[in-house]
Amino acid sequence: MKIWIGIIGLFFCLSGFAQTTLLFVGDSLTEGYGVPKEKSYPSLVTQKLSKKGKKIKLLNGSVSGSTTASGMSRLRWFMKAKPDFLFLALGANDGLRGIKLSESEKNLREIIVLAKSKSIKVILAGMLLPTNYGEKYRSEFEEMFKKLEKEHAIHRIPFLLEGVGGEARYNQDDGIHPNEKGHELIADTVLKTLEPLL
Secondary structure, three states, X not given: OHHHHHHHHHHHHXXXXXXXXXXXXXOHHHXXXXXXXXXXXXXXXXXXXXXXXXXXXXXXXXXXXXXXXXXXXXXXXXXHHOOOEEEEEOOHHHHHOOOOHHHHHHHHHHHHHHHHHOOOEEEEEOOOOOHHHOHHHHHHHHHHHHHHHHHHOOEEEOOOOOOOOOOHHHEOOOOOOEOHHHHXXXXXXXXXXXXXXX
């Protein structure tokens, strides 16, 4: 009897130390350009989950100016930490620079395939482009994220900057990068998709 009690106690003890590792790979939006590190949306996501009793380890592999071309090398670098989730938020700079979408799609696909091969759950952050990029390019850009979601049976956030993009009160003076209030909203958007998966 005492042995069983000890085993049960050990089980609950070990369960209490279970930790989920979140890896964010993105550009300046996800790096938290212009705001304190602890106010970036990946940090806020971690803080909000921790307050709910979740044990979360955050890895933020985001670098300002990044395109999808750099995503694979960063994923490989962080794989040794054995992340449970990959939050993939690349593509915005590809679109803004008018990079050929077939190349962007290829890069994202390779990242997703590698992550899934290591049993890492993938959440893909979709983006929208300004209207001055031409309707054809814009629509194909948006469809790229939807296509990858269906093709690889992953989770997708339709628009990472939902409620933030184009809203001056949620962005810094450059009108591109979210301020602290904007990051709060993005964190809530991310949690709507992420939290049910934990």
